[in-house]
Amino acid sequence: MIRTFIFSFLLLGLASVLTAQNQNITLEEIWGGAFSAEGMDALHSMKNGKQYSVLNFDRNTRTVSIDKYDYKTLQKVETILSSADLDGIQYFQSYKFSRDESKLILATEVEPVYRRSRLGVYYIYDIVSKKLTQIAAQKIQEPTFSPDGSKVAYVFENNIYIKDLEDNGLIQVTKDGERNRIINGVTDWVYEEEFSFVRAFDWNETGSHLAYIRFDESDVPTFSMDVYGENLYPSQQVFKYPKAGEKNSEVSLHVYDLDAGVTSDIDLGNAYYIPRIQWTSDKSRLSVQVMNRHQNDLKLYFYDTNNKSSKVILHETDKAYIDVTDNLTFLNDNSFIWTSEKDGYNHIYLYSKEGKLINQITNGDWEVTNYYGFDQKTSRIFYQSVENGSINRDIYSIGINGKGKMRLSSGTGTNDATFSTDFTYYINTFSNTATPYLYTLNRAKDGKLLKEIVSNEALQSDLKQYQLSEKEFSTINVNGNDLNMWTIKPKGFDQNKKYPVLMYQYSGPGSQQVANRWNGSNDYWYQMLAQKGYIIVCIDGRGTGFKGADFKKVTYKELGKYEVEDQIAAAKQLAALPYVDEERIGIWGWSYGGFMSSNCILKGNDVFSMAIAVAPVTSWRFYDTVYTERYMRTPQENASGYDDNSPINYASNLKGDYLLIHGTADDNVHVQNTMRMAEALIQANKQFDWAIYPDKNHGIYGGKTRLQLYTKMTDFIDEHLGDRIGKELEAQEMKN
Known part of the structure; x- marks a missing residue:
């Protein structure tokens, strides 16, 4: 009797294992989050390069905190700020440091406008004095610190404002903003969607000048959508949407001089699109990317605030089209790194400050798929590419002279990296079809694995219950x-x-x-x-x-x-x-x-x-x-x-x-x-x-x-x- 019982029990156990391994996936599980992988919250690398901060949410106390961690140990060093310590704010949804990391911009009551644009109530928090100041009484867009952290520029109802954080003074830079007509400092619908940016203003290195794009969408055709909602009558969303062949916004570029209180208009010739503006390492030079309507002719201008003149530094054309990127990087001497498909594959190039090609840094019948940055100390560039096959991604470093290339990642699959500010460390995210996201701390100089952070072993174990192909x-x-x-x-x-x-x-x-x-x-x-x-x-x-x-x-x-x-x-x-x-x-x-x-x-x-x-x-x-x-x-x-x-x-x-x-x-x-x-x-x-x-x-x-x-x-x-x-x-x- 005992043997029969044991045998039956073993059969039952075996059947249970087999059943568990053959469990079917359901739609309720998929869309209920049963297979969600564990990840890492977007982190901010602190300026010392040795630590990073993360936004954490405590479900038990319903509080949000900005916590600082050490790269080397991955241990929490301190809590920079907790919403529990703030009067008048129950929680905040995101944060941004000033350059010197003495102040924070905190976002609350955030609501989406379109895919990337947001409106919100924003606050300044002084980490030393622990003072909390609301930037504006209304919901605003894109608040951004000046480089010295003494001012914040933002957009409200299509106009640009600058708030002085020391004397609480407020400057209204533009006054002609109007819904569905004039936009200053943020992009119109089509720029946001297709050129992938919202903030259309930028501070120079000393905070003495603010460059911005103005959009005149008066002649852009209007599109409307009924919003049915739950009220007796539907409402309607009306916005400017230029369809193929129709009129786009007329764009122009301007620079506001804070000391003089004067705005200068920049002559960019027959510029049709202005998909990027960015101040160079020189406080008096602004870089501007300009394209024609066909998007197969791209000019990089430098505008000089001293003599108020603009000059074409680089000019690229293509028989089809040119993709706009965010890879432009200025070195200390104002030479710059640029990516281009001009040799048939996307690669990295180095140009002098006059726009003369110094050398092509990467080359081969493969694509650079991500540019991570340049380490001034070691003169090395970090990038991602498909050198290991077009379905895979690997992390590499290479000298700015194009020599000494080193593969930093080791796993075959998709590798992505987030580097510390000083390029000492990076957090590698690896996955392939058999491996859920694996987050590891690695040494940037040689890719050496230092520590595993998140492995998703629990998810991998749970999936063994299912009949997967x-x-x-x-x-x-x-x-x-x-x-x-x-x-x-x-x-x-x-x-x-x-x-x-x-x-x-x-x-x-x-x-x-x-x-x-x-x-x-x-x-x-x-x-x-x-x-x-x-x-x-x-x-x-x-x-x-x-x-x-x-x-x-x-x-x-x-x-x-x-x-x-x-x-x-x-x-x-x-x-x-x-x-x-x-x-x-x-x-x-x-x-x-x-x-x-x-x-x-x-x-x-x-x-x-x-x-x-x-x-x-x-x-x-x-x-x-x-x-x-x-x-x-x-x-x-x-x-x-x-x-x-x-x-x-x-x-x-x-x-x-x-x-x-x-x-x-x-x-x-x-x-x-x-x-x-x-x-x-x-x-x-x-x-x-x-x-x-x-x-x-x-x-x-x-x-x-x-x-x-x-x-x-x-x-x-x-x-x-x-x-x-x-x-x-x-x-x-x-x-x-």
Whole structure:
């Protein structure tokens, strides 16, 4: 009896282990945060280079603190500030130090405007005196310390103000700011979205001058969106949005002299875009990047406040377009580091202060993917690149003379770095498809691992309960190019069976989806679909990034042509595989990916039987000037490029099952795109499914929104790709 009991107990235990290892992923777990990886809060490296500060939140006391840690020991040294010690502030959401780290700007009551812009109530906290001062009674934008910490510049209602922190004086630098007409010191919608910055003012090294960009958007067409809300009548959001071929803001550059109280206008010739301004190491010289409308001609100007003259220091042109970066770095003598694709790959260059090329620092048939900075003491540059394969990222250092290159990272996958101010240490973030985010402290001079900080071992252990498939990397030769590809097959894959395939892609210019990194939320969804019996495939076609300028820019003036041809051709190759059900191949994507999936089911209606398009562009005529014209020029110049690749014009080709999804408050890709697509399908007498999400933006999230959205997409896939799976499972159940 005892032996029987023990044997039964062992069998029960074994069954429990097997069951635990075969647990299925659910959508509720994915969107409930069950698979969230542990990370590190954004840290600020202190000026001594030996310590860093982090914003911490205590759930028990509901307080926020800025805590200082030692790089070497990773131990907390002190609490710089706790909200518990502040009168009138229950918590703050972010902080910024003055350059000498004697003061802090604290952000409270922060509310988003668009993707990057924020309004908030901001305070100055003096660390020595422990005095707390509200900067302005109203919600303001982009408060920024002067270099000596004695003043703060900010924007309120499109005008620039400077507050003196010593005598509490206030200077109003501009007075013509007006909503939907004149903006001073912060960017308009299209600059914020496509040039990726909001603060359009900058202090010089001594705080004697403030440079700023002025946007006159009077003639920019207005776009409006209904906001349904919960009131009896909807409200309306009205803002300036320049669509392809329409008028942009007229931009001008100005410098305010604080001592003289005078503003100077800077002559930049025929500047159409001013995507970057930055003071050099010389207090009297301002650098300005200027581009033409086609964005294939970039000039770097130096403006001298002494003689009020501007001069072109560097001039680059390209047959297609030039990407704007934040990599410009000035050395003490005002020579500068610059990145460029001019030799066919993105590399690092050194120029003299007169704009003469001193040397190309990095070179080779690979891309620099991130520039981290320059160590003045050792004359070494730190950067990230794809030298170890385009799906991987590694950290390197190299002498400014282009010699002595050293690989600092060791793991094969995706490495990223955050360096201490003096480049003594860096925190490396590593992951690959098998390893969750691993944070380590490393020595910058040779990459030596000093200490592990966060390992995510608990997540890795938890995932062992689930039936997960390997993400397999490979290449597929399509239209004469070896394209990067990953595949997720069902666990227990049987090559003698026929499986349906769901393809995912994004495909936008310079983008990448096939990368050796840890899971995002969609990866868990793909694992869930694989558990149901689907093969999931992702292929980065022509036009995507990190394989050289020619590969990326081949789609110039033809967005949606070569990328679509690649996905269709790849799908046909997949359909020929013995284990793929050629009648059950679907494709999906979001934003640019929705544009692609729409085109694929229409132009590739002989291979794709199903498509899902979330927040898709359906005609580039509806999208903004900066992004669209960078790759397409204007509709007036390139009408066929716009229309030959618009899914709206191929609605009559629809044969398969098509799901169209959009949020009504999408300020980026307007719901107009989906409405026009729907109307084209209706007039072509084509049946389709669609879902509209009230008051949701381009991300379509909030509350249970993502869970409902992914449930809808999963059900759609099951209904239209998975019927064979369902029949096989039903037959198997009947046998059992």
